[in-house]
Amino acid sequence: MGMTIAEKILAKKSGQAKVGPGDLVTVEVDTVVLIDNSFTASRWREILKVRDPDRIVVVFDHRVPASTTDSAEAHGTGRRFVEKFGIRRFHDVGYSQGISHQLVADHGYALPGSVLVCSDSHTCSAGVFNCIARGVGEPDVVYSAIKGETWFRVGETVRYELGGKLSRAVTAKDAFLQISGEHGDHATQNVEFGGPGVASLSIPARKTLTTMGAELSAEFATFEADEVMEEWLRARNPRPFESVCPDKDARYAAVRKVDLSALEPLVALPDSVIRNSRPVAEAAGTRIDQAFIGSCANGTLDDLALAAAVLNGQRVASTVRLIITPGSQHIYREAAKQGIIATLAEAGAVVTPSTCGACGGGHLGLLGPNETCITASTRNFKGRMGDPSARIYMGSPATVAASAIRGSITDPRDFLS
């Protein structure tokens, strides 16, 4: 019996010929990403020795620029750590800053067949590059930075065979909402994406799917490699790599087909994305106070361009705050060069510097009691974006932009034919 992509990488990295569901493996870690939250005084433990500073990436993203003296202090602790160990891949507030998972894509930090860990649940995002990436705890990240290894439980794998092609107003976010709505969580399981439909999806679109793997509670979310992915990486990282294919006789817990052509815009109702998706029409007309486009799932250049296509020549309803946050400062600059930022601002959107910001409810753009928000970000838990009584709907950047114009949840096809 053969192995899935995740199993093959876990086997290789643990020095074994074969691994399978139920195994516990100790693997070598290629990349350790530390974020600003980890340096918070109540959480940080000072590291005295690291295995290899060139395997470490340090990113400030959750509270940028610093929102409180506590977060400013955390940034200071992070800077001292970077200096002490001579870490070169450091993304401080300014030119090279961004959300960690976006920066991993912007810089090609995750190569096929490699293992990447970070103390943030959406680390599975990097699986778009045919690798094993997982959100772990802070102690795990500290351990990996020091010892260069970590442990994983091997789960079974569910494979999604993508076919067809998305239509203009339908996005990878809708494809995710289709999966989470129909199949529920994937706790203890790996998710593998492949099939002929992959070719029609850009890397940012694929990355939306892997990033949202965290919301499925998946162990790993991994894409099959193709030329598009390999080109993306070669343009950003000179190191050689070898892509990993699943074995022909790999064993899957399930193989499910998703016809991208047949999808329509969806929203998740408040509090969960698990079996909670509806066609936008069913929620249409729900009045909103805030609309948000951003995060490690939907702050890409594709996402901003799509929002601009909807908002071009329109004005955000006077009763709505539309907040748009690029995933990285690099994306911010690209969007500015292409006139996207101007279109968004002209429509009345507040375009913020890159940060987790409103997505994590830590600072910037919080929701007040009983407010309603529609978000193109990662998570709609109760209390996630501010007051626990606020209702958070989730949709694609197109759906959020259309809703911001009308002041109530709106099908993006009303604006994009």
Add this chain to the structure above:
Amino acid sequence: MKFQGRVWIVGDNINTDLILPSAAFYLKPEEQVRYVFSANRPGWADEVKPGDILIGGKNFGMGSSRPAARSLKNLGLSCLLAPYINGLFFRNCVNFAFPAVECPGVDEAFEEGDIAEVDFERAAVKNVTRGTALAGKPMPPKLLALVQAGGIYPLLEKEGLIAPRAERR
């Protein structure tokens, strides 16, 4: 490790934002515990007594990587039982040495207030009140050893790889 205590029951899909809300992020760990379940069970944290046992539902602890398992431990709970625990949360239970047992059916086998007896190493669970017993999944030896060592930080501290915790504020 053996525990006996009164059980508290929470439902399926309890997420980390309910256990450790972002509003509590910058508080000292011992102050963060007052916020546990403040959104879905206000006042609960004050009722918990040291040694009580928490029974979660399916996929307990879904969500973020924040040290929410540490909050449950600091609250004085002796252990966590759930049919299955979210993978990331399970890691943090190991990391912070909060004994956690995956035990299919445990969410149905107790009513709140029942007394549970747990043999952590063997993953054996008893409902003392009702006189019933369940078999959970023992932790793999490598992870068990981490929990018994007190979690990752004490281990690294002992090896001189991280600095001793500095008392602050």
